[in-house]
Amino acid sequence: MFPLPARTLLRRGQWQGPPAARAVLTYDERFLRRKRIACQGGASLMVDLAETVSLDAGDALQTDDGRLIEIAAADEPVVEVRGPNLARLAWHIGNRHTPCQVGDDRLIIRQDHVLEAMLTGLGATLTPVITPFRPEGGAYGHGRTLGHDHGPHGFPLAHAHG
Structure with a gap:
């Protein structure tokens, strides 16, 4: 079976109702943009988001046909x-x-x-x-940090860590 395409992320509190499936992912696996992920029960998704995001437990990915896949944090x-x-x-x-x-x-x-x-x-x-x-x-509501761009200004700040 081909993986279900999922292009929409709904944060915890932005969705309701029972999910069609659940994906249990580690911290590293929850950081993605385009990736195939497995769900409990054997289904798989092809996640294809517009930008790289950090998924949190309780978020959901919505498949193109409207199904919701709940995200859980793995042990x-x-x-x-x-x-x-x-x-x-x-x-x-x-x-x-x-x-x-x-x-x-x-x-x-x-x-x-x-x-x-x-x-x-x-x-x-x-x-x-x-x-x-x-x-x-x-900081600043940006989720995971990947470098030294510490703020919402979009340009790096020259500084050192001591």
């Missing part, structure tokens, strides 16, 4: 970060432009032995866990 190996000064740990993670899921008493990052060693040196307690990874979106 994946990540690292739970806890420590007495969580704000300081978060600052060091952010200073490295690393995706981070922020909770009240913990941070969650992707596995990265260099970052893990630095955080341990700063007094963090690290625990490997398997859970969906839903990091904070980038």
Whole structure:
């Protein structure tokens, strides 16, 4: 069977009713523009969006025939970060432009032995866990950050990271 074409993204809250299928995707898989994805139950989609987007759990892709495919975040190996000064740990993670899921008493990052060693040196307690990874979106409502264009102005700012 050919994959169903899907060219429309509906964000969580912009769609209702039961989905026709569900696609469970990792953090990396949820960043796409044109890609074939598998749904639970065996169906597949050919996603063909106008621009690259970061899908969130609860979003839906709409197929050309009107069916809704719900997006879910897959369990994946990540690292739970806890420590007495969580704000300081978060600052060091952010200073490295690393995706981070922020909770009240913990941070969650992707596995990265260099970052893990630095955080341990700063007094963090690290625990490997398997859970969906839903990091904070980038600044200025842009979702994932891909470079040093920090704002909505459309031109890079000259700066350094110390």
